[in-house]
Amino acid sequence: MMELTRKGEYAIRGIVYLAQQPAGKVSLISEIAQATEVPQTFLAKIFQSFAKLGLINSSRGTGGGFILGRPASSITLRQVVEAVEGPIMPNRCLLGTGSCERDGHCRVHPVWKTVQSHVVGILDGVTIEELASK
Amino acid sequence: MMELTRKGEYAIRGIVYLAQQPAGKVSLISEIAQATEVPQTFLAKIFQSFAKLGLINSSRGTGGGFILGRPASSITLRQVVEAVEGPIMPNRCLLGTGSCERDGHCRVHPVWKTVQSHVVGILDGVTIEELASK
DNA sequence: ACCTTTAAGACCAGTTTAGTCTTTTTATAA
DNA sequence: TTATAAAAAGACTAAACTGGTCTTAAAGGT
Ligand code: SF4
Ligand code: SF4
Secondary structure: OOOOHHHHHHHHHHHHHHHHOOOOOOEEHHHHHHOOOOHHHHHHHHHHHHHHHHOOOEEOOOOOEEEEOHHHHOOOOOHHHHHHHOOOOOHHHHOOOOOOOEEEEOOOOOHHHHHHHHHHHHHHEEHHHHHOOO | OOOOHHHHHHHHHHHHHOOOOOOOOOEHHHHHHHHHOHHHHHHHHHHHHHHHHHHHEOOOOOEEEEEEOOHHOOEEEHHHHHHHHHOOOOOOOHOOOOOOOOOOOOOHHHHHHHHHHHHHHHHOOOOOHHOOOO
């Protein structure tokens, strides 16, 4: 239960690799894919999601590639995971009112809410900078 | 991310219903399915998993049905969820050594371990008795 | 015998996962 | 201005998983 998909795992590996590069260095997707042992075309998709959210900046053409969009210390593990896997949501009823007609009197509902806030708290407490340090 | 499946949701509803019945009362799968708004044949499968683990007792024939296998206070939400969804496992590398060759130096690994232990702790801290009280 | 009830397992449509492949766009360099 | 380099976009796919259904078998009661 609650397993991270390959996409999430690869996403973390990819952005951590970026954070480990010297400041200002632009990395090619081919280079990142090889270093992180992730299929290149799949990683490219993942990085597109990051770029849309501003987590990384991309540039095309000769000398192009990827670079962190903001300091590694301001990117949390939660942001990376949610960028590719969607919000952390242990049960459907946490989305909003009306998603389950039982949620008024349901005793299980608050348990899932607790789980959600704990997991969010843990992942928000870890930055990519911390993960990148060796 | 981390969403409980229908099977897990239905499993909880079903066993909580059983716990809400008067002591000694045997419930039919048709009755439970109707009360919990779960497809009957699907719920039957779920209850088979419970029976194998001893969480509930089943008997066939006239007068048969399902009854809790042990006190609701000694069944935790974790046991119920894991019975149908498998172990709580945020990432593959938590299964055992060797599942990821990076786990020695990996900084992400301990984060998933923390997530796992928190979620397990929360779900183990909730009994079906608590969920069944009205 | 006959009826009731769960057990077991085959089956299935739809969705998601984990990618691949091709074409297009943008940027640099000769 | 042409060639080259690189990411972006999107179509496509096989395999697995989800959320069930259906049929037959087994066990128990009358
Ligand atoms: S029954 Fe309770 S836990 Fe289940 S979806 Fe509804 S509100 Fe959430
Ligand atoms: S978190 Fe680290 S140890 Fe776990 S699968 Fe990812 S790289 Fe491997």
